[in-house]
Amino acid sequence: MLIELGHFALVLALFIAMVQTVVPAWGALRSDDRMMELAAPASLSQLLLVLIAFVALMHAYVTSDFSVLNVAANSHSMKPVIYKISGVWGNHEGSMVLWVLILAIFGAAVALFGDNLPVTLKANVLSVQASIATAFILFILLTSNPFLRLDPAPVDGQGLNPILQDPALAFHPPFLYMGYVGFSMAFSFAVAALIEGRTDAAWARWVRPWTLLAWICLTLGIAMGSWWAYYELGWGGWWFWDPVENASFMPWLAGTALLHSALVMEKREALKVWTVLLAILTFSLSLMGTFLVRSGVLSSVHAFAVDPERGTFVLVIMILFTGGGLALFGARAGALRQGGIFAPISREGGLVLNNILLTTGCATVLCGTLYPLALEALTGDKISVGAPYFNATFVPLMVPLLLALPAGPFLAWKRGDLKGVSQRLFFAMLAALLGLVATFAIAERGPWLAPFGIALGLWVMAGAVLDPLSRARFGVGSREEVLRRLGNLPRSAYGTALAHFGLGLAVIGIVGTSAYRVERILPMRSGDKVEIAGYSLEFRGLTSGRGPNYTEETALFEVEHGGRPATELRPSKRLYDAPPQPTTEAGIHASWAGDLYVVLGDPQADGSTAVRLYFNPLVRGIWIGAVLMFLGGGLSLLDRRLRVGAPAPASARVVPAE
């Protein structure tokens, strides 16, 4: 009964979204207040209805109602509760309901907290949001309905793919979707601005928190996926340049560029046209990501919806919104006034460089991802574009970005002084140089470029530390003055520094583990010892056991470091009940220097067991860095000047008019 109620609620939500698409925008056109005022209650009731649909579906999962086709196909009564819940979005249909729910949450947030928006802008934004909701609810109801019944109901469900039964992956999709869908806010604001034919600093101030919120969620979502791949897929890889990973990485790159260009627009009224275009492109890339994943055109390991009907539908949605947004941009961009001149060497100039390199990087990833598809469609020629292509093209583009990054926050607006900046960054240069020498001294092998990569990461990290210190006149002013100034720095200044610091740390993690990874593959018997990266591991045999919904074989390794017992590692191999599928669980021992990573292989003909051991130096920097980027963005979001819905002081509103 509840599931029918959910189905009905979603249909109602569709009608409300349709009304919300048309009426407020029309009202804005006719300056009809009552029509525009419909937008807020409509988006709130849309949220309520989608929430009912979502909760109904979740209820069916938690109570294991196998008379619902979607539940029967993707859940199992023996599954732990957390995976019954995450099972809701662990499949195509349910994940689209989550998509629409997050979209509705963002729309309702504008309705609730958008009191300081000009009425026409608010009406137009909510109309555009509702048009996206209309398209996707229609998509769910017509091609991917999770509310269908199954008669007769099976005794038990098919189960959720075991490798998806994992805490990090349980929350990977919601964060990813909060990122994808969050960029719809930037899109809606951009389209609304184009409809009205005007944007100003205030517009950028409204767009920036939404973009930042989406960006931090996407950052965390991607990091969770990468962390999961690292420990679950069993060979310690953390990024594969898989098309589906690229599909989430492209909006991230474009979104990062958007955050920085919106900053220029807010502070200096410059880059307006570009920022609006970037807002449209970022969401278009999110839609494209959805299309690539949902349609299965890439037939990559992630694509679990191989269905041309759905693919075509999402393609139409994508073309409609991207094409519509770009056409509107082409027609109306001329109406946007540009402002704010600046010299190439200036804060604005630095942010332009940021945008040049991030956009080029994004275009490169896009090209590498779609090229094989296009070439095959046009000529029938099949090629593979894998990690070696991206390492050869994308990575070199990021080097100048990282080199320039620490200087950016030190440059003055309008016209900067590169010499003064380099003096203030002296200690960062010193840190990088010391890191370079130390890495050359410590590393016995590995590519000669790797120490430069480590130095680059240190340069970014040290620059990030120096940024707030320099603003507080550290080393110049008295201790009291420095402390007072540090206390008075806005949260966004610390947020920027923290995020940049995290990026530097991630760079070090990436370089460290890519260049200096140690690996051993060998057959082991009980009692055998093996040495790797200063650790000594003794294999103490295998034991069989039983988990809630799987059987497993667990190995015991006693680990010594420097002659002293360090830890015990228990890597295992599992066979799940439903679906009956094997997985490996790595045994990982983390230290400051890196991760000791042990995986069990197959039993060998002679009775021994294949064991794969890795030492992944500095690898945690990747995810700690990503978490710092998340926290840094969050800190900026808490800044009063940026807080969602916080009215700016009246004086700040007058200033742009001068």
Place this chain on the structure above:
Amino acid sequence: MEAQQRAARVAGSLRQRMRRLGLGAALALAVLAGPATAVQPDEVLTDPALEARARAISAGLRCLVCQNQSIDDSNAPLARDLRLLVRERLEAGLSDAEVEAFIVTRYGDFVLLRPPLRAGTILLWAMPLIALSIALWAALSLFRRGAPEAAAAGAALSRVEEARLSELLGPGETTAPGTIRDV
């Protein structure tokens, strides 16, 4: 090996059942990205230098029956065959390039994760440079035309802005002099 075959069998029957249920959700992920057992101990060459070369070559070769995995990462039987083939050729004294060429003559360019430069892939390899040139050109034109536009920009308020402004300032307050009144 036996466990793998059993898992593959079970996965196959599972997919059949799902098709009966009318579901399009193929568990590609489950079948392909299962536990990675990739390089087996018996494959590893005794000469570490030769083994390192084998690993480097393997990382650049696509597992043809997998989706977007190199033969170095894959546990598919075909990937194992290719790994053994690479090692065999290396032991026979071929150079890295010769081994790669040998594999390409058998399986075509599709096997290379780094596509070779030829007519069909020129655009692929040129794209980063093209994109960078366009971005740089756009940025340079921004600096060139910056000056005249800036003079015109931000000078005046629209009627709506002015209404909003007076609303914010309140009826008792006068608006700032000069440009603000100048519509």
